Amino acid sequence: MSWRDLDEGDIRVRPNRRGSRPRTKERPAHADAVIALVVGVDRGRYTCLVPADGGGDGRERTVVAMKARELGRSRIVVGDRVALVGDTSGGPDALARIVRVEDRTSVLRRTADDSDPVERVIVANADQLVIVTALADPEPRPRMIDRCLVAAYDAGLEPLLALTKADLVDPQPFLSTYAPLGLDYVVTARDDGDIRGLDELRRRLSGRISVLVGHSGVGKSTLVNALVPGAARVTGEVNDVTGRGRHTSTNAVALRLPDSGWVIDTPGVRTFGLAHIDPDRIVDHFPDLAGGTDECPRGCTHDEPECALDAWVAGGHAGPAGPARLESLRRLLESRSAAEEW
Numbered sequence: 244m245s246w247r248d249l250d251e252g253d254i255r256v257r258p259n260r261r262g263s264r265p266r267t268k269e270r271p272a273h274a275d276a277v278i279a280l281v282v283g284v285d286r287g288r289y290t291c292l293v294p295a296d297g298g299g300d301g302r303e304r305t306v307v308a309m310k311a312r313e314l315g316r317s318r319i320v321v322g323d324r325v326a327l328v329g330d331t332s333g334g335p336d337a338l339a340r341i342v343r344v345e346d347r348t349s350v351l352r353r354t355a356d357d358s359d360p361v362e363r364v365i366v367a368n369a370d371q372l373v374i375v376t377a378l379a380d381p382e383p384r385p386r387m388i389d390r391c392l393v394a395a396y397d398a399g400l401e402p403l404l405a406l407t408k409a410d411l412v413d414p415q416p417f418l419s420t421y422a423p424l425g426l427d428y429v430v431t432a433r434d435d436g437d438i439r440g441l442d443e444l445r446r447r448l449s450g451r452i453s454v455l456v457g458h459s460g461v462g463k464s465t466l467v468n469a470l471v472p473g474a475a476r477v478t479g480e481v482n483d484v485t486g487r488g489r490h491t492s493t494n495a496v497a498l499r500l501p502d503s504g505w506v507i508d509t510p511g512v513r514t515f516g517l518a519h520i521d522p523d524r525i526v527d528h529f530p531d532l533a534g535g536t537d538e539c540p541r542g543c544t545h546d547e548p549e550c551a552l553d554a555w556v557a558g559g560h561a562g563p564a565g566p567a568r569l570e571s572l573r574r575l576l577e578s579r580s581a582a583e584e585w
């Protein structure tokens with residue numbers, strides 16, 4: 244695996260219509276900078292990976308860096324591609340400086356909360372959001388899944404449902420409630436110490452940058468440990484046995500998959516920032532319905548009596564699946580205001 248896996252050209256990302264920040268024409272003068280991927284952030288120290296072909300001596304290396312003062316308060320997050328200067332050798336005491344953050348292809352935000360009233364970017368440049376949900380023990384939380392879907396649609400990430408613990412219950416009833424959305428999904432199950440479905444999941448993650456989200460107990464750490472040997476994510480089971488405290492880091496971390504691609508684990512993310520989302524951006528993900536909004540009143544929330552979508556669906560314009568699709572759309576729109584957390 245090389246830098247090519249991180250190259251924008253390789254990343255299958257749906258363009259974010261709202262776009263990232265404007266591209267600057269002139270680049271600052273750091274011609275000697277090496278380009279790196281931010282894989283971890285901890286109290287102002289950024290762990291960066293300089294790929295073998297990313298500049299320097301041709302060796303892949305991990306470099307710790309801090310933000311150059313000229314970058315001011317701009318936030319740098321896991322998944323960002325950054326330009327490094329200074330000591331980029333990656334030696335034990337080496338500290339490089341980040342002098343530039345490359346344009347982002349996507350941003351995922353977590354919501355504001357009491358301790359921090361600002362919605363913040365938590366991951367940059369991912370192209371897939373893997374929503375890990377147990378089919379049982381704990382029960383699926385449809386509201387939270389809906390919120391994750393909205394966040395993914397808004398950020399330009401493709402959603403993938405990873406449904407765990409299919410050894411405990413038949414996945415079909417759950418899947419049928421999501422059928423109108425036509426989502427991609429993978430089902431996994433414990434099977435004699437192995438995890439069934441893991442190869443299928445590996446295929447879905449291959450070559451991509453995937454953010455994994457899920458609430459406590461769904462089996463996310465179990466999956467990450469199986470996917471990334473040596474990741475040593477603390478699982479519920481280990482905790483029970485050792486009595487040791489649960490994994491306390493609340494920071495996102497990027498873990499490299501053995502063949503190609505990355506998974507970004509987000510232990511501290513409890514919910515996503517959806518307050519800023521324009522309903523029309525969600526409707527855009529329902530091409531069969533989007534045409535029906537032409538007759539809507541200005542600023543229609545698509546969840547009000549005057550909404551033209553009811554007539555559109557009743558008139559058969561969205562086909563036989565129309566009513567179920569509209570119901571799913573409205574459920575997603577409604578989930579934006581639900582104050583539910585993992």
Ligand SMILES: Nc1nc2c(ncn2[C@@H]2O[C@H](COP(=O)(O)OP(=O)(O)OP(=O)(O)O)[C@@H](O)[C@H]2O)c(=O)[nH]1
Pocket residue numbers: 407408409410411431432433457458459460461462463464465466477478479480
């Ligand atoms: N039956 C069954 N149990 C599973 C499966 N996957 C994980 N588990 C169990 O579910 C429990 C929670 O798994 P974890 O991997 O720790 O879950 P997590 O999502 O990382 O949760 P936190 O560690 O709390 O963040 C553990 O006891 C696992 O052994 C599965 O496919 N089937």
Ligand SMILES: [Zn+2]
Pocket residue numbers: 536539540543544545546549550551552
């Ligand atoms: Zn409407």
